[in-house]
Amino acid sequence: xxxxxxxxxxxxxxxxxxxxxxxxxxxxxxxxxxxxxxxxxxxxxxxxxxxxxxxxxxxxxxxxxxxxxxxxxxxxxxxxxxxxxxxxxxxxxxxxxxxxxxxxxxxxxxxxxxxxxxxxxxxxxxxxxxxxxxxxxxxxxxxxxxxxxxxxxxxxxxxxxxxxxxxxxxxxxxxxxxxxxxxxxxxxxxxxxxxxxxxxxxxxxxxxxxxxxxxxxxxxxxxxxxxxxxxxxxxxxxxxxxxxxxxxxxxxxxxxxxxxxxxxxxxxxxxxxxxxxxxxxxxxxxxxxxxxxxxxxxxxxxxxxxxxxxxxxxxxxxxxxxxxxxxxxxxxxxxxxxxxxxxxxxxxxxxxxxxxxxxxxxxxxxxxxxxxxxxxxxxxxxxxxxxxxxxxxxxxxxxxxxxxxxxxxx
Amino acid sequence: xxxxxxxxxxxxxxxxxxxxxxxxxxxxxxxxxxxxxxxxxxxxxxxxxxxxxxxxxxxxxxxxxxxxxxxxxxxxxxxxxxxxxxxxxxxxxxxxxxxxxxxxxxxxxxxxxxxxxxxxxxxxxxxxxxxxxxxxxxxxxxxxxxxxxxxxxxxxxxxxxxxxxxxxxxxxxxxxxxxxxxxxxxxxxxxxxxxxxxxxxxxxxxxxxxxxxxxxxxxxxxxxxxxxxxxxxxxxxxxxxxxxxxxxxx
Numbered sequence: 140x141x142x143x144x145x146x147x148x149x150x151x152x153x154x155x156x157x158x159x160x161x162x163x164x165x166x167x168x169x170x171x172x173x174x175x176x177x178x179x180x181x182x183x184x185x186x187x188x189x190x191x192x193x194x195x196x197x198x199x200x201x202x203x204x205x206x207x208x209x210x211x212x213x214x215x216x217x218x219x220x221x222x223x224x225x226x227x228x229x230x231x232x233x234x235x236x237x238x239x240x241x242x243x244x245x246x247x248x249x250x251x252x253x254x255x256x257x258x259x260x261x262x263x264x265x266x267x268x269x270x271x272x273x274x275x276x277x278x279x280x281x282x283x284x285x286x287x288x289x290x291x292x293x294x295x296x297x298x299x300x301x302x303x304x305x306x307x308x309x310x311x312x313x314x315x316x317x318x319x320x321x322x323x324x325x326x327x328x329x330x331x332x333x334x335x336x337x338x339x340x341x342x343x344x345x346x347x348x349x350x351x352x353x354x355x356x357x358x359x360x361x362x363x364x365x366x367x368x369x370x371x372x373x374x375x376x377x378x379x380x381x382x383x384x385x386x387x388x389x390x391x392x393x394x395x396x397x398x399x400x401x402x403x404x405x406x407x408x409x410x411x412x413x414x415x416x417x418x419x420x421x422x423x424x425x426x427x428x429x430x431x432x433x434x435x436x437x438x439x440x441x442x443x444x445x446x447x448x449x450x451x452x453x454x455x456x457x458x459x460x461x462x463x464x465x466x467x468x469x470x471x472x473x474x475x476x477x478x479x480x481x482x483x484x485x486x487x488x489x490x491x492x493x494x495x496x497x498x499x500x501x502x503x504x505x506x507x508x509x510x511x512x513x514x515x516x517x518x519x520x521x522x523x524x525x526x527x528x529x530x531x532x533x534x535x536x537x538x539x540x541x542x543x544x545x546x547x548x549x
Numbered sequence: 550x551x552x553x554x555x556x557x558x559x560x561x562x563x564x565x566x567x568x569x570x571x572x573x574x575x576x577x578x579x580x581x582x583x584x585x586x587x588x589x590x591x592x593x594x595x596x597x598x599x600x601x602x603x604x605x606x607x608x609x610x611x612x613x614x615x616x617x618x619x620x621x622x623x624x625x626x627x628x629x630x631x632x633x634x635x636x637x638x639x640x641x642x643x644x645x646x647x648x649x650x651x652x653x654x655x656x657x658x659x660x661x662x663x664x665x666x667x668x669x670x671x672x673x674x675x676x677x678x679x680x681x682x683x684x685x686x687x688x689x690x691x692x693x694x695x696x697x698x699x700x701x702x703x704x705x706x707x708x709x710x711x712x713x714x715x716x717x718x719x720x721x722x723x724x725x726x727x728x729x730x731x732x733x734x735x736x737x738x739x740x741x742x743x744x745x746x747x748x749x750x751x752x753x754x755x756x757x758x759x760x761x762x763x764x765x766x767x768x769x770x771x772x773x774x775x776x777x778x779x780x781x782x783x784x785x786x787x788x789x790x791x792x793x794x795x796x797x798x799x
Contacts, residue, residue: 144680155668459664464653464681466646
């Protein structure tokens with residue numbers, strides 16, 4: 140008997156017990172749908188985290204002055220900053236720091252009042268240099284960003300974040316208009332695209348000015364080379380730790396530090412902030428995967444159970460098939476292929492339900508669900524494996540039946 | 550229809566090389582059932598020959614050993630001792646797979662319970678033995694159709710067993726027995742589940758098969774049924790009690 144005939148026979152048997160076959164497949168369906176959904180949830184969460192990472196300026200190192208234990212209680216800018224513009228320039232060297240892709244020093248004011256005629260808005264004024272845009276992974280919705288020329292001339296120009304622009308100018312494109320900060324008019328040269336907010340700050344409410352402008356005209360009162368924060372971007376995600384090492388070494392050398400206890404700067408990564416979120420997500424995913432695996436096991440045992448009942452019920456059919464020339468091998472193959480078809484049908488429907496769920500569920504829960512094609516393929520393979528695996532024993536029993544006893548059974 | 554060459558080839562018995570060779574040649578067949586320490590000899594040294602074209606009824610009360618004999622004749626069971634040549638082929642020492650093959654090629658079974666598969670049409674039921682014999686699909690279909698036409702069910706090809714009467718179902722079963730063109734048609738109480746009309750119907754069919762030269766062995770306990778046969782073998786307590794010609798109805 141050819142495989143095509145065996146499959147045709149199996150299909151007939153499955154069709155003639157529609158309800159039973161449907162219920163058997165349902166077990167596998169639920170298991171596979173659960174696997175697809177939980178893996179999708181896990182992947183969705185991971186994508187969300189890495190999405191947040193890149194929104195914050197992917198591959199970012201944040202260098203802050205002072206030690207982290209005292210950083211919080213130290214005074215405002217100017218009192219104890221140990222980082223300078225020269226530090227930032229040293230980190231920009233592609234020779235000393237080949238794994239660093241960009242460096243943006245930050246000098247940030249307390250809240251300042253910005254005026255556009257009668258309209259005013261209070262926000263943070265941030266002084267920085269040209270690389271800031273790529274280091275923080277931001278884009279412009281109109282105009283241009285600060286240039287090297289603005290920096291060297293301490294030009295009175297500003298780039299507004301989207302919310303700030305809206306508050307001051309409404310829907311009108313403010314590029315070319317002026318805002319007044321500390322009584323000095325600044326020309327608006329560009330507007331940033333909206334980026335939402337990170338955990339602490341609204342990224343869409345700030346005004347960017349050249350670093351030199353901030354130190355000379357806005358913040359003032361301190362060494363003009365002092366820097367509050369240096370953002371360092373690694374050349375690629377895989378070079379983050381190399382960039383960390385280079386930053387640490389260059390700054391330690393420049394500050395003539397001899398041991399780690401005297402370190403006067405702190406380097407933090409966005410990764411360290413987000414890794415907690417990641418690990419919570421992955422724990423949850425593992426837990427859900429365990430539940431899904433259990434569901435699959437139960438589904439598999441369901442298949443075995445039904446196949447065993449089926450062998451018992453169809454004893455006479457097996458006897459007849461043997462009398463007509465069916466060998467133990469063909470009988471075994473038929474029952475195996477029945478179990479596999481049930482497994483495969485359940486698996487395919489399970490994948491369909493899982494994908495359907497992944498499309499519908501995000502409208503009701505906040506978590507995104509990402510369907511992973513390799514996992515879908517793995518799920519289908521698992522469904523077939525369950526059919527075959529749990530079908531082996533019933534099939535072997537069917538093949539062993541003696542034709543006489545089988546024909547006699549009622 | 551009956552004069553079409555393909556049909557004739559499909560339905561005429563294959564009496565294999567030498568026409569004189571018996572279809573069934575049993576020599577000293579013994580069958581012992583043992584369970585634990587208890588041994589029970591169901592057949593005591595049975596020897597008999599059945600020749601091509603014979604119509605034989607095997608009779609005997611229940612417990613006589615006639616079912617055991619039928620199982621051995623049908624290659625469903627093997628004898629404990631003795632020789633069994635089926636159409637010249639020694640089946641005494643065959644393994645399970647070889648026996649399955651012999652059943653498929655040499656024997657057409659008709660059972661008391663019809664044993665049709667309920668999920669399949671009459672045509673697919675009749676095709677079943679051919680599919681175990683690896684006959685190509687188109688040929689299978691053609692031969693099954695011919696066999697069904699032969700038993701007068703040419704118009705019920707696509708009917709399922711539950712859409713047919715008992716008599717019709719048994720005729721489908723006879724078609725299934727004939728479709729492989731077997732050396733031996735072995736019927737086990739074929740009328741046991743039928744009313745008198747259907748019984749007459751099915752027996753007429755067997756008579757026709759005999760008339761066409763088929764070798765038919767019919768196991769029964771009804772004298773009326775056995776009366777149709779040419780030769781009646783009576784089994785008592787595991788031995789042949791009598792074996793003689795009856796003249797039959799034809």
